Amino acid sequence: MAERRPPISGLFDQPIQVINVGVPSFSDDLKRQGVPVRHVDWRPPAGGNKRIQALLRRIKNGEKTS
């Protein structure tokens, strides 16, 4: 009986092109191995600070609290 391969396996049968989002060292590692990679400099809003995220939401939504 032939082995069933998950569909994602096909991805590795062809040259890989990578978009890396966030941590730059992942992108650097791939570059060193000669893998074409495009890095996107992304961070969670307010660096993940929940208090600041809530303030930003409040301002953006124009919520008036009293």
Added chain:
Amino acid sequence: MDVEQANKKALQSIQSAQPVLVGIDTAKNVVPGMTDNLLLHAGPPIGWDTMSGPLRGAVLGALLYQGLARDEKQARELAVSGEIQYSPWHEHSGVGPMAGVSSARMPVWIIENKTKGNRTYCTLNEGLGKVLRYGAYSTEVIDRLKWMEETLAPVLSEALKLRGEINLKAMIAQALQMGDEVHNRNRAGTSLLFRELAPCVIETHFPDKDKRKVLEFIHSNDHFFLNLSMPAAKAILQSAEWTEGSSLVTTMARNGTEFGIRVAGLKDRWFTGPAQYIKGLFFPGYSEKDANPDIGDSAITETCGLGGFSMASAPAIVKFVGGTVQDALNFTQKMYEITETESDSFQIPSLDFRGSPTGINIIKVCELGILPQINTGIAHREAGIGQIGAGLVNPPMKCFEDALEAFAEKYF
């Protein structure tokens, strides 16, 4: 509250401002609220107890210069006696580089924003070496300040009357085309100013030896223009104060202990955090352990889209503050992410004459986690030693987060 509309209104004030050099006078005559027992200083409010070395030294020097104390011992006693008041320059329509300490007798440049009529002030630059703004207060420092009061200021005041007003916005724009960013590189700006003033200095009634010394003094100091770029930037940003609902920063300033910001829509309020240590290049014989934390009102240039925000205009500056020419380009590019628009007047040749990043928005700073980029001089932590290097620094994020909280509380 429509923050976007409020910011547009503030930006309109900033873009249309026309800072012009109109004259020189004694601080007591023109600076709002100036009195004989008041010393103005850089940065947010501070008392003697928490002042750093260079600021304390400058206070002692100003008390000696002002004639309020006969010697250092008496100056120290007076400084803590409660008889002397301390107040930020920014609360008196002015700015002071480094320690920024000014007393009532000191001559100041007068800058007027012709669009709105608001006036700003700054002392004249003392040059390099042992100078009051780095906390030096030896006899040579006091003697130079007296020469500035008795000769430099009167000669330049008369020369300015002969020359007429000088448009500083146009001069700063030209300096950017010539490789300055008008914070840590003012060679072009100083040269442009010298070209305007020199013929009129010659025409004044003063003795030739005084005129020669005045011209040599300006010629020998590449930072002479800094004390005009700063109050010009202040005049531009002051025109946006206090725009109801605006989240744009109108002040970034440091007193050597704390960094403080003010926001157009949050009238008179300071938001502070600890002043940071500067990363950069040190002069021979000095290192990071000798450095004072960040100090001075000169970050008003960055607040106005100049200085670190316009480093792409000044590739030669990386030899002074560290990094590469590509870093300078990157710093400017990054500042577009936290600003609202591009200057109509200040253009950056290396970016195909793109306008400098203008209008720092606290909402963008907090959301993106990108802090304003400042390039600056490094003061020795002890009074009187002077500048020991230059480099790059950011404000503490706390200033922006606290301002954001106050902004949300007030308007939402």
